Amino acid sequence: MIRVFNLEMSNIFRFLGVLILFTNTIVFGQNQPKNINADFSNVTVTNFVEHIAKSVPYQFFYDSRATDTLKITVKGVYPSLRSLLEKAFEQTDLEFAITPKNKVIITQNIAIKTELPLGFFDIGNYQEEKIDVVSFNFEQQEKEEKLQFAVENKLFNIGRKTSSITSGSANLAGHVRDANSGEAVVGAVVYVLNPTISVTTDQFGYYSITLPKGRHELKIKYFGMKETQRQIMLYDDGKLNINLYEDVIALKAVVIEADKDLNISSNQMGLNKLDMATLKQVPTVLGERDVVKIALTLPGVQSVGEGASGFNVRGGAVDQNLVTINNAAVYNSAHFFGFFSVFNPDVIKSVDLYKSGIPAQYGGRISSIFNVKTRDGNKKNFTGAGGISPITGRFTLEGPIVKDQTSFILGLRSTYSNWLIRQVPDANIKNSKAFFHDISGKISHKLGEKDDIYLSTYYSKDGFKLFSDSVYRYKNFNTSLQWKHIFNNQFYAVLGAIYSDYNYSLSNESNALSAFNLSYGIKDTNFKLDFSYFPKSEHKIDFGISSIYYQLKPGDYSTLGDSSVIIPVHLEPEKGIESAIYAGNEIDLNKRLKVYFGLRYSLYQYLGPQTDFIYPKNLPRTISNITDTVFYDKNDIIKTYHGPEYRASARFNLNSNSSIKFSFNRMRQYIHMLSNTAAVSPTDTWKLSDSHLRPQVGDQISLGYYRNFQKYPVELSVEAYYKKIKDIVDFKGGAKLLLNEHIETDLINGEGKAYGIEFLLKRKHGKLNGWISYTYARTFIRSVEGIPEEEINGGEFFNANYDKPHSLNIIANYKINRRLDFSANLVYSTGRPVTFPVSKYFLGETERIYYSNRNEFRVPDYIRLDLSMQVEGNHKVEKPMHSSWSFSLYNVLGRKNVYSIYFQSQGSRVKGYKLSVFGSAIPTVTYNFRF
Numbered sequence: 042m043i044r045v046f047n048l049e050m051s052n053i054f055r056f057l058g059v060l061i062l063f064t065n066t067i068v069f070g071q072n073q074p075k076n077i078n079a080d081f082s083n084v085t086v087t088n089f090v091e092h093i094a095k096s097v098p099y100q101f102f103y104d105s106r107a108t109d110t111l112k113i114t115v116k117g118v119y120p121s122l123r124s125l126l127e128k129a130f131e132q133t134d135l136e137f138a139i140t141p142k143n144k145v146i147i148t149q150n151i152a153i154k155t156e157l158p159l160g161f162f163d164i165g166n167y168q169e170e171k172i173d174v175v176s177f178n179f180e181q182q183e184k185e186e187k188l189q190f191a192v193e194n195k196l197f198n199i200g201r202k203t204s205s206i207t208s209g210s211a212n213l214a215g216h217v218r219d220a221n222s223g224e225a226v227v228g229a230v231v232y233v234l235n236p237t238i239s240v241t242t243d244q245f246g247y248y249s250i251t252l253p254k255g256r257h258e259l260k261i262k263y264f265g266m267k268e269t270q271r272q273i274m275l276y277d278d279g280k281l282n283i284n285l286y287e288d289v290i291a292l293k294a295v296v297i298e299a300d301k302d303l304n305i306s307s308n309q310m311g312l313n314k315l316d317m318a319t320l321k322q323v324p325t326v327l328g329e330r331d332v333v334k335i336a337l338t339l340p341g342v343q344s345v346g347e348g349a350s351g352f353n354v355r356g357g358a359v360d361q362n363l364v365t366i367n368n369a370a371v372y373n374s375a376h377f378f379g380f381f382s383v384f385n386p387d388v389i390k391s392v393d394l395y396k397s398g399i400p401a402q403y404g405g406r407i408s409s410i411f412n413v414k415t416r417d418g419n420k421k422n423f424t425g426a427g428g429i430s431p432i433t434g435r436f437t438l439e440g441p442i443v444k445d446q447t448s449f450i451l452g453l454r455s456t457y458s459n460w461l462i463r464q465v466p467d468a469n470i471k472n473s474k475a476f477f478h479d480i481s482g483k484i485s486h487k488l489g490e491k492d493d494i495y496l497s498t499y500y501s502k503d504g505f506k507l508f509s510d511s512v513y514r515y516k517n518f519n520t521s522l523q524w525k526h527i528f529n530n531q532f533y534a535v536l537g538a539i540y541s542d543y544n545y546s547l548s549n550e551s552n553a554l555s556a557f558n559l560s561y562g563i564k565d566t567n568f569k570l571d572f573s574y575f576p577k578s579e580h581k582i583d584f585g586i587s588s589i590y591y592q593l594k595p596g597d598y599s600t601l602g603d604s605s606v607i608i609p610v611h612l613e614p615e616k617g618i619e620s621a622i623y624a625g626n627e628i629d630l631n632k633r634l635k636v637y638f639g640l641r642y643s644l645y646q647y648l649g650p651q652t653d654f655i656y657p658k659n660l661p662r663t664i665s666n667i668t669d670t671v672f673y674d675k676n677d678i679i680k681t682y683h684g685p686e687y688r689a690s691a692r693f694n695l696n697s698n699s700s701i702k703f704s705f706n707r708m709r710q711y712i713h714m715l716s717n718t719a720a721v722s723p724t725d726t727w728k729l730s731d732s733h734l735r736p737q738v739g740d741q742i743s744l745g746y747y748r749n750f751q752k753y754p755v756e757l758s759v760e761a762y763y764k765k766i767k768d769i770v771d772f773k774g775g776a777k778l779l780l781n782e783h784i785e786t787d788l789i790n791g792e793g794k795a796y797g798i799e800f801l802l803k804r805k806h807g808k809l810n811g812w813i814s815y816t817y818a819r820t821f822i823r824s825v826e827g828i829p830e831e832e833i834n835g836g837e838f839f840n841a842n843y844d845k846p847h848s849l850n851i852i853a854n855y856k857i858n859r860r861l862d863f864s865a866n867l868v869y870s871t872g873r874p875v876t877f878p879v880s881k882y883f884l885g886e887t888e889r890i891y892y893s894n895r896n897e898f899r900v901p902d903y904i905r906l907d908l909s910m911q912v913e914g915n916h917k918v919e920k921p922m923h924s925s926w927s928f929s930l931y932n933v934l935g936r937k938n939v940y941s942i943y944f945q946s947q948g949s950r951v952k953g954y955k956l957s958v959f960g961s962a963i964p965t966v967t968y969n970f971r972f
Contacts, residue, residue, distance in 0.1 A: 077119045079129075086147075089113040089129065097122055099139075103147035108135065117751065131234065141190065189286060193270050200277025206255050212278045212575070214249040214530035217242050217261060220284035223420030223445060227391050228314065229263035229285065237632075238578045239306070244391075244414060245493070249531055249575040261285065278530050280490075304756055308627060308635045308692045310702040310745045311397030311760060313339050329433055329967075332392050332413065333374065333382040338850040338866070340760070340799035340814040341396050345843050345873050346903070346940040347958040350375035353843040354396055355762055356795025356820030357408025358769075360714030360727075361737070364411045367483070367497040369519035372543040372563055372727065376477040376503055377432075377456065383501055383517060387426050387437040388452040388481045390416040397743040397762060398690040398704030401625040401639030402571060402583055407708040407739030407766060415497060417485035418448035426971040432458050442484070452481040475505040479517075491527040496520075510551035513724075518542045531575040539567040544594075547724060548601055556601035559780070562594040563727050579629035583639075588620040591712065591729055596780045610780050616648040616676075617729045619711050625688065632694070639688030645711040647680040647731050649673030654783065661830045662733070662786045680732045684709060699748040710737040713770045715778045715788075724779060733785040735768040754806040759798065766793035769822055773831065774895075789831055793822040793841065811852040811864075820844040833895055840874040840896040847871045859913065866907040872900035878944055878951050890951065900939040900955075907931050922972040931963040 077096065081089055086108035090101045099122060111133055119125040122145070126137050138146045199213055217229045225246025232239030233252060240250045254275050262268040266285040273281065315332055333352060336342050341355045351359035351374065364371045366384065374383050395403065395410040403410045416439070423440030434457065439450035455478040462473055479501035486494045498520040506512045519541040527533040544562035549555075569587035576582065595612040625639035655669035656662045673679050690704035713734065716725040730736045745760035769791045772778070776787035797818030804810045821838035824831060833839065849869040856862040874896030882889055909929035932938075937957040944953050 077122060077125050079115050079117060079119060079125055081116070081129075082114050083112045084114075086111050086113060086135070090147075093122075093125070099143045099145050101145045101147065104149070108147070108149070111135070127234075189267065189269060192284075193272070195272065197271055197273045197281055199273050199275045199279035199281060202274075203276055206276065209254055210251050210577075211254050211275050212249060212251045212530040213259075213273070213275060213281055214247070214527075215280045215282040216246045217248060217263070217283045217285060218246055219266075220286045221419075221421065222424075222439075223441075223448070224390070224417050226263050226266065226285055227414070229261055229266070231259065231261050231283075233257045233259055240575075240578050243573070245525060247527075247533070249578075251531075251575070251578045280530065304747050304758060305694065305698065305700045305749055306692075308637050308690055308702070309398055310690065310692075310704050311341075311395060311399075311743055311762075313394045313396070315392040315394070329381050329430060330386040331382050332384050332386065332389060336392075336394055336411070338812075338814060338852055338868075339394070340801050340816045340848075340850075341762075341797065341818065342394070343816075343818075343843065343845055343848055343870065347905075347938055350379035354394075354409035355741070355797065356764055356793070356818055356841070356844070357739075357766075358714070358841075358843065359716075360712075361406050361408035361710065361739070362411055363403070363406035363409070364413075366413045366499055366519065367415055367495075367521045368412075368523070368537055368567070368569070369497075369499070369521045369539045370541045370565060370567075371517060371519070372541070373515060373517060373545075376479070376501070377458070377475060378505070381433070381477070383479060383499075384413055385435060385437070385452040385454050385479065385481050387428075387435060388415045388450055388483070390414045397706065397741055397760070398637075398702075399688065399706045399708065400583070400637075401623040401641045401686070401688045402585060404587075404621055404623070404641050404643055404686060404708060405589070405619065405710060405712070407710045407737050415481060415483050416450055417495070418450035418483060420445050420448040420485075424972065426969070428967055428969040430967040431965060432456055445487075447484070447486045449484050450482065454479050473505070473507045474512075475507070477501065477503040493525045495523045495525075511547060511549045513545070513547055515545035516543070533573055535571045535573075537567070537569045537571075539569070541565050541567075545724065550601050553602055553604040554606050556605040557607050558597075558599050558601045559724075560594070560597045560599075561724075561726055564592045566590045581627045582625070584624040586620070586622045588618060591615070591617045591619070593727060593729060595726060595728070595784075598780050610782070612780065612782060613651055615651070615729045615731075617646060617711065618648065619643065619645045634694075635692045637688070637690045641686040641688065642683070643686060643709050643711075644683040645681065645709075645730060645736065646678050647729060649677035649679055650675045651677075651679055651731075653679060653732055654785070656733075656785075659828070661828055664783055664786060680730070682709075682711065682730060682736050684738070698751060699746070702743075702745045702747065704741075704743045706741055708739045708741075710739070713737065715770070715772075715784070726778065728784065728788075731785075734770065734788055735790055737769055738767040740765050754804060756801075756803045756805070758801045761798045762796065764793075764795040766795075766822075769793040771822060771824060771833065774833070789824045789826055789833070791822050791824045791833075793820065794838070795820040808857075809853065809855050811854050812850075813852075814848075814850045816848040817846060818844075818848070819846055839894065842874060842896065844896070845871045845873055861913070862911050864909045864911070866905075866909075868903065868905045868907075870903045872902050872939065874899055875942055877942075877953070881946075881951065890946075900942055903938045904934070904936055905931075905938060906933045908933055922970055924968065924970040927965075927967040927969065929965045929967075931965065932959050933962050935961045 086103070087105055090103070094101055113129050115125070115129040119128065123139060130137065134149055136148050200211060217226045217231065218224060219226055227242060227244055227246060229242045230239055231242065231248045231250055236253070238250060238252060240248050242248045252275055257273050257275060259271040259273050260268070261270065261283055263285060265288060267288045269285060271281065271283065315335055337344055337352060343353050344351065345353070352362065353359060354362055364374050371383060375381070376383060391414045393412045399410060418439040420441050421444065425436065425438045427436040433454060435452065435454040437450065437452040439448065441448050456476050458475050462475065479499070481499050483495065483497040488494060499517065501517045502514070504512065504514040521537060521539040523535055523537045525533060525535045542564045544560065547559040549557060567587065567589045569585065571585035572583065574582040593615040595615060596610070598610040600607055600609060621641055621643040623639065623641035625637065627637040629635045651673045653671045653673065654667045655671065656666055657668055660666050686709055687705065687707045690702065692700055692702045694700045711730045713728050714725055715728050728734060741762055741764040743760055743762040745758060748757045771789040771791040773787050773789060778784065778787065781787060795818065797816060800815045801812060803812040820841040820843065822841050823838045824833045824836060826832070847870065851867040854862060854864045875898050876895050877893045877898050878890045879893050880891045882891055907930065909927060912926045914924045937960040939955045940958050941956045942953050943956060944951050
């Protein structure tokens, strides 16, 4: 049924007439179809409405005389009538309103309201949504929808209300938060359609958008939350805080980016955002959700093998990635031989992985930034979550200390693997030990409208003893204090004080005469001040300063017990200061072109006390070639390095569905990990740049193409890159890296190059969803000392330890219903390079082994298939506890993927043996709960 209502009257009578009509019209059914098929090409509004009215239970009211010249073109499948009408009318001057009683009112130029908004007669600067969200049970869909409808149809006056709207623009700012917990929503998109202006919330959930003064419909969306809108009348600068409600999605998707258009519209390339809410759908070994393992399924991110600690990004070494938790550096990000990461999944809010186009505020590493942020804690109610798997148990508690003002979150994890190890019949394994535990905590406090304070801390301890009497222990501790101050809507600052401490020890007291303890430690203290300024919605400026004070204890080898007769070794401590100043400018030049320019200038000083050995320039650095020794006192400047770090990127929209992006960044790295193994081990050490070891400098250029397919919820991205690294750290053959008082004699300054192309195809929604990533990448290094004795492979480029040309990951999820879904993970990669012994020979009367060129061969290719099933409990609202079960089968094919190859001499022959971490399928059952 279609009713044509004459709307040619004064505005007030139009408004009141519609209200009267609402109360006297027969109500249609309340349920609309889930999807509406539309296929209209250049049809009149009347024809369009007549056709739609036949398939939906709505009445339409409009003036046919005002719309008889307008034509509608719209095609596709739409989840709601509102989304269809928004698309159909976006190129016209038509407005529409939908009433709670299934009436649709179509007007021209002026949007009408279906009821008098709350606070209609209020005058003043409305700054907050005055809705008592706590009084409702938000798990009840009906009440939640009523609340959202009320706030979406309220008119918010921003700025002091005047009798008329003046010309010009005004700024609207505020925070977007989760309505249930009060936590900040990071990456939410806040936008208007006419004119098209959009911004995203930052790490604090803060947005700042500049709009023309007048009436606007502000839209807010974020994956996993219900899309909402606010009716605003913008008189002048003001604030509006917005609450989002959790969306119960029947077909939950594994999502990497929050917004479906962000990959097209954003200027950032080489950035992956991991969604914590959906990590449970990716199968992992031993039942523990792990953000690092999920990152390894993304293009351009690899590891050297099964269970290896760390990761390699676009041809970079493990130490070339800056891994942080709440801005505090993490120097060893692995638990339990690399099978678990140090990040507790229950406390994580977001993870940003920057592979290219790195903004100017980040520095210190040349390959990537892996930035983990933890949640602030529930500001409204006490809640908890946890899980039990065959290896680990975890528990998280959060809640308000002062409601709506101060909150906390505390996460605990531990392993009971020692109990399981003792059940193994093999005597060697039975006497082994392995354990870890960690604690994550955060307190968030709102001082007032303009000030927030965040205090976070992390502590972990690991220990193991395998097949020997040597005991390994290592600890991580870091803490950060951040103070955010808002000067005005367009300008705020964050002051941070950050501390990180990592240390390990290796001890053996099986023999009292040779009992020893080896220890190592690194600390850094970081102060930083960051400013963000938003002149306009299309323009953002960031600038700031930072300074990091490094303190390294390179190694102490001491006696253990009174009977030990070993000779102690105490290496001199190292100190250094890395400071930087930066500025970045991002601006939309027009609707198609967006650019970013940034400059970071870093200054590094290597400090005493220290003993510096002098070597001749054209001879190998050996102890016998030392020509002089220089002693430096405390805080003397031994060596200074500095230089600019350029950052630039651009995005050009080809159309509404596709764009191309370009980026260039130069990074400097003043701290390096010393390891002559392919994988990270607990006994790896870090070394500061000094008079012999120069800082690494990396230049990367990237080009990408991005496309969203309208017919299907599928995204495609293709990124190509080329990277050149100067003064990469390499090692001589047979280098001694532990307890070496002349470590510079075993280090070589080299150069590296890496290039590749990455493909990512994602389907976010539907019963079947997931992604396919493929990477072709090459990484080469060579020595550049110019001294024949120190050249590797004759000074030619050779494969890096982590060079793996082909990498394919397929993640597929199939959701049967809200309680049951299946997931599969298929992984393939080229085997990593290795060096083989190729023959034996005699020199004099001594038998020696002749090795191939470094990294001339490869281990076999890596293939693995994992499966998992998630079973949710029932969804009754009033249950005191909600639970779920996760069943996973890791390495379904039982393939013995080769981690490394080792060799043994047997008579006149050298035989090689393959070492595999897993040689069979690993089943795991995990029980998860929340309350």
